[in-house]
Amino acid sequence: MALTIAKPTSAVFAAGVAALFGAFFGIFVGTATGSTLLGLVGGAAVIFALSWAAATFLRGQEKAARWGFIVLFTAGGFLFSGVPGLVLGLIFGTFFGWLTFYVASGRYRTGLPPYSTPRQVLWHFAFRTIAGLILVFLITPILVVMPLSFNAEDFFTFTPEMLSFDPEGYSLKHYRDFFTNSDWQGALWNSVRIAPVATILAVGFGTLAAIGLSQPHVPFRQAIMAILISPMIVPLIISAAGMYFFYSRIGLQGTYLGVVLAHAALGIPFVIITVTATLVGFDNSLTRAAANMGADPVTTFFRVQMPLILPGVISGGLFAFITSFDEVVVVLFVGSAGQKTLPWQMFIGLREQISPTILAVATILVIISIGLLTTVELLRRRSERLRGMSPS
Amino acid sequence: MSDTTQNGPMLAADGTPLKRSLARALRRQKMRALMLISPLLIFVLVTFIAPIADMLFRSVENQMVSETLPTTTQVLGEWDHSAGEPPAEPVYEALYYDLFIAAEAKEHTKLGTRLNYEYTGVSSLFRSTGRGLDDLGDDYLDELEEVDDRWGEGAFWYDLMTGTGSTDEDLVAAHAKRLEQLTGDKLSGDVGFAPSTEIAALLPKTTAAYADFAVYTALVDGDVVAEEDPWESVYVGLMTDLQTADVASYSGPEAEALQTAAEAAQGIEYIPLKTFFAEEDEDWLNVDIWATVQTYSSKYTSGYFLNAVDLQLTPDGIEARPENQQIYIMLFKRTMFMSLAITFSCIALGYPVAWLLANLPASKANLLMILVLLPFWTSLLVRTSAWKVMLQQQGVINDVLVWLGLVDDAARLVMINNQFGTIVAMTHILLPFMILPLYSVMQGIPPSYLRAAKSLGATNWTAFWRVYFPQSVPGIGAGSILVFILAIGYYITPEIVGGTTGTFISNRIAYHISSSLNWGLGAALGAILLAVVLLLYWAYDKIVGIDNVKLG
Numbered sequence: 001m002a003l004t005i006a007k008p009t010s011a012v013f014a015a016g017v018a019a020l021f022g023a024f025f026g027i028f029v030g031t032a033t034g035s036t037l038l039g040l041v042g043g044a045a046v047i048f049a050l051s052w053a054a055a056t057f058l059r060g061q062e063k064a065a066r067w068g069f070i071v072l073f074t075a076g077g078f079l080f081s082g083v084p085g086l087v088l089g090l091i092f093g094t095f096f097g098w099l100t101f102y103v104a105s106g107r108y109r110t111g112l113p114p115y116s117t118p119r120q121v122l123w124h125f126a127f128r129t130i131a132g133l134i135l136v137f138l139i140t141p142i143l144v145v146m147p148l149s150f151n152a153e154d155f156f157t158f159t160p161e162m163l164s165f166d167p168e169g170y171s172l173k174h175y176r177d178f179f180t181n182s183d184w185q186g187a188l189w190n191s192v193r194i195a196p197v198a199t200i201l202a203v204g205f206g207t208l209a210a211i212g213l214s215q216p217h218v219p220f221r222q223a224i225m226a227i228l229i230s231p232m233i234v235p236l237i238i239s240a241a242g243m244y245f246f247y248s249r250i251g252l253q254g255t256y257l258g259v260v261l262a263h264a265a266l267g268i269p270f271v272i273i274t275v276t277a278t279l280v281g282f283d284n285s286l287t288r289a290a291a292n293m294g295a296d297p298v299t300t301f302f303r304v305q306m307p308l309i310l311p312g313v314i315s316g317g318l319f320a321f322i323t324s325f326d327e328v329v330v331v332l333f334v335g336s337a338g339q340k341t342l343p344w345q346m347f348i349g350l351r352e353q354i355s356p357t358i359l360a361v362a363t364i365l366v367i368i369s370i371g372l373l374t375t376v377e378l379l380r381r382r383s384e385r386l387r388g389m390s391p392s
Numbered sequence: 393m394s395d396t397t398q399n400g401p402m403l404a405a406d407g408t409p410l411k412r413s414l415a416r417a418l419r420r421q422k423m424r425a426l427m428l429i430s431p432l433l434i435f436v437l438v439t440f441i442a443p444i445a446d447m448l449f450r451s452v453e454n455q456m457v458s459e460t461l462p463t464t465t466q467v468l469g470e471w472d473h474s475a476g477e478p479p480a481e482p483v484y485e486a487l488y489y490d491l492f493i494a495a496e497a498k499e500h501t502k503l504g505t506r507l508n509y510e511y512t513g514v515s516s517l518f519r520s521t522g523r524g525l526d527d528l529g530d531d532y533l534d535e536l537e538e539v540d541d542r543w544g545e546g547a548f549w550y551d552l553m554t555g556t557g558s559t560d561e562d563l564v565a566a567h568a569k570r571l572e573q574l575t576g577d578k579l580s581g582d583v584g585f586a587p588s589t590e591i592a593a594l595l596p597k598t599t600a601a602y603a604d605f606a607v608y609t610a611l612v613d614g615d616v617v618a619e620e621d622p623w624e625s626v627y628v629g630l631m632t633d634l635q636t637a638d639v640a641s642y643s644g645p646e647a648e649a650l651q652t653a654a655e656a657a658q659g660i661e662y663i664p665l666k667t668f669f670a671e672e673d674e675d676w677l678n679v680d681i682w683a684t685v686q687t688y689s690s691k692y693t694s695g696y697f698l699n700a701v702d703l704q705l706t707p708d709g710i711e712a713r714p715e716n717q718q719i720y721i722m723l724f725k726r727t728m729f730m731s732l733a734i735t736f737s738c739i740a741l742g743y744p745v746a747w748l749l750a751n752l753p754a755s756k757a758n759l760l761m762i763l764v765l766l767p768f769w770t771s772l773l774v775r776t777s778a779w780k781v782m783l784q785q786q787g788v789i790n791d792v793l794v795w796l797g798l799v800d801d802a803a804r805l806v807m808i809n810n811q812f813g814t815i816v817a818m819t820h821i822l823l824p825f826m827i828l829p830l831y832s833v834m835q836g837i838p839p840s841y842l843r844a845a846k847s848l849g850a851t852n853w854t855a856f857w858r859v860y861f862p863q864s865v866p867g868i869g870a871g872s873i874l875v876f877i878l879a880i881g882y883y884i885t886p887e888i889v890g891g892t893t894g895t896f897i898s899n900r901i902a903y904h905i906s907s908s909l910n911w912g913l914g915a916a917l918g919a920i921l922l923a924v925v926l927l928l929y930w931a932y933d934k935i936v937g938i939d940n941v942k943l944g
Contacts, residue, residue, distance in 0.1 A: 141778030205432035212428025235881020237898040242443030265439040362774040
């Protein structure tokens with residue numbers, strides 16, 4: 001709904017806006033080179049001059065002017081401080097070239113109603129900046145961990161070598177440590193041994209129960225649902241305490257079976273929720289049709305119902321898997337040294353002898369999460385397509 | 393399908409009335425649904441609900457005192473602590489035998505630890521007295537052996553106690569049952585001993601002590617009773633019995649030896665057990681300790697719950713704990729306060745993001761949604777470790793601040809191991825749980841309402857505050873309860889970044905379970921936390937509905 005027609009603004013206005021940003025980034029460049037104040041003033045002045053010139057003389061040739069910005073900044077950065085300068089210059093050049101013409105051409109107003117006052121426009125962008133900062137807050141911890149895991153030193157902060165993109169500053173030694181250290185390998189092996197079994201248990205029982213719960217007449221449906229969902233609601237520390245007491249009574253505490261059962265119980269609510277959600281749109285006439293054509297209930301289930309709800313079952317299984325794979329509180333109490341899982345090892349590492357190997361493990365786990373997230377999303381879309389809903 | 397007859401009910405194809413046929417079909421359907429659900433239901437009941445029930449049970453369970461000192465607590469029942477006098481001799485006598493077998497089974501220190509939660513110093517009292525119990529019996533044995541060497545022999549004792557005539561099997565069975573209660577193990581097997589009714593009537597205390605010995609020897613140690621030398625408590629029992637018993641008329645096996653011993657006993661100095669305990673430790677005359685034992689001798693107690701709210705159950709009723717031990721109310725308050733702070737930060741940060749996501753075109757919103765979902769899907773420990781790395785004094789944030797000159801290198805900010813660290817890290821971890829419900833509610837608010845308000849002359853603020861905000865309140869409510877429920881029971885993050893001032897009640901529960909081993913108190917704290925969470929969850933169900941729980 002581009003109701004607003006872009007009206008070119010004055011060169012001074014565009015240059016002024018750009019100069020504000022120039023001053024802001026100037027602070028960082030200035031601090032890096034010695035004087036914060038000089039950076040602030042210099043950044044503002046340089047950007048103002050360049051933007052004004054571009055908006056005044058090159059208004060017609062936007063593309064060329066923006067390339068000019070990029071070349072100018074990249075070259076300047078490279079001459080100034082080598083490779084890091086080149087990267088920063090590339091970013092700054094692209095940004096300021098875009099900003100100058102975004103403001104100068106008046107395109108910034110296109111998303112807003114034509115009658116917006118300048119204050120409303122300012123608020124619009126200020127709001128987006130705030131929301132953007134919050135999103136940065138959400139993502140930063142993960143982004144910080146990834147590069148730090150390649151740190152050549154045993155520090156938890158960026159070394160000067162890393163900041164100057166010196167290959168010396170980076171290494172894979174923390175990854176090497178993860179793959180050679182017997183503690184970490186033992187923990188990984190335990191996680192790999194526990195999570196799939198817990199998942200199979202949760203999915204097996206959970207899918208059957210979800211089908212049962214989706215029948216039209218289920219006595220005590222609310223109560224049963226509340227019981228089955230409860231492992232998700234009860235705080236983990238309470239589940240862990242209860243399981244510790246009870247499992248030590250029946251001799252399961254500190255055994256592999258105990259941990260698997262506990263993790264399966266924690267994963268069940270996720271399976272129930274995803275599979276019942278898939279079954280909501282399930283057309284029961286399909287099973288009747290299958291029965292009508294002579295299929296017995298088992299065949300109907302595996303040939304008709306199962307393929308249709310499979311995406312839900314798999315994504316429920318993935319949730320159950322990640323629950324077990326990430327779980328630390330319950331395994332701390334129910335498990336013993338023989339069941340030390342990856343999160344447990346990380347927890348020990350964080351509480352006692354903090355080692356940077358944790359960051360390498362964290363990075364690997366983030367990559368696994370991204371893979372799982374993508375899988376679940378694709379499955380959800382497939383499920384909705386199969387059930388004739390439009391993917392949203 | 394059905395036949396309609398002129399008069400009479402409608403019939404199904406097989407001739408049964410349609411109503412009944414329908415009911416049967418319905419019942420079959422219900423049964424099938426239940427059959428499908430039952431495996432999981434049983435699984436969850438066993439692996440999850442039973443543990444929770446066990447925890448709730450442990451928060452009131454208090455069988456240790458009455459199981460370890462069954463006779464003592466029974467005799468002590470009539471004692472009145474308000475008189476200010478320590479109990480009379482029978483109580484000390486009962487205590488001696490109870491404590492003796494408990495010490496043999498190494499259960500007395502556990503009881504000491506248990507009572508120490510209620511009265512400081514009891515633990516060492518039990519431990520030291522447990523070591524001195526043998527001495528009294530040893531002294532008596534030395535004196536008796538001077539009269540007749542055989543008093544120290546197992547076979548002699550066995551003959552004496554077995555006697556002739558009818559035997560009292562029930563007595564041994566009762567002692568075996570008591571031992572089972574004490575050790576908590578299921579004991580099986582044949583004791584191979586039963587006292588004669590005659591000797592049991594003549595020497596009741598000796599018989600009781602010997603029965604304890606016999607049961608323990610046969611069932612726990614797995615030895616033959618006749619071959620083992622009796623416990624020292626048996627001699628104490630014999631000496632006590634000989635003070636009053638008339639053994640002259642006894643004619644069973646070893647009657648002569650018994651009569652000689654009875655004569656000799658006149659010359660042996662008999663030490664009443666009250667005196668013995670008082671010599672072992674002055675504290676045994678302490679009325680408060682006895683009152684504590686009496687107060688906690690019931691099978692169930694509210695003591696743990698009272699402890700969990702900084703009260704204590706004393707013989708005089710419920711009292712506040714000493715000032716320096718009052719920590720739980722403070723911890724509950726802190727947990728509440730910090731959870732609220734986290735919830736409010738989540739609202740403040742989540743609202744703008746949810747608004748932006750709901751008002752952007754779908755393609756852009758989906759892209760930004762990834763930024764919200766990625767942390768949601770990332771391992772909790774990864775995010776916690778990230779915050780530990782960032783907030784440290786030598787961490788990324790402090791480094792940047794120092795580099796910018798905003799903070800002096802010598803005065804780096806302390807952002808971890810305190811409340812600030814916990815609130816920041818947990819806000820980050822729980823923020824997606826606020827954004828997702830807010831987003832789904834905001835998606836349902838037509839943007840035209842806001843435009844309508846503006847076209848009617850409302851300012852931006854009025855339009856938002858009077859028109860948009862009220863419609864987004866359900867989302868805030870759902871998100872807040874969700875975040876609050878999750879925050880209140882968090883354990884890992886406060887444990888790692890909370891230090892001492894930023895920990896929650898859950899950290900204390902974990903401490904009691906794994907370090908201080910005061911399981912009852914841990915269970916009581918857990919039960920209170922569980923009640924709060926269930927209450928909140930009930931509210932969540934009323935506002936949002938369980939079925940609306942969505943993932944991702």
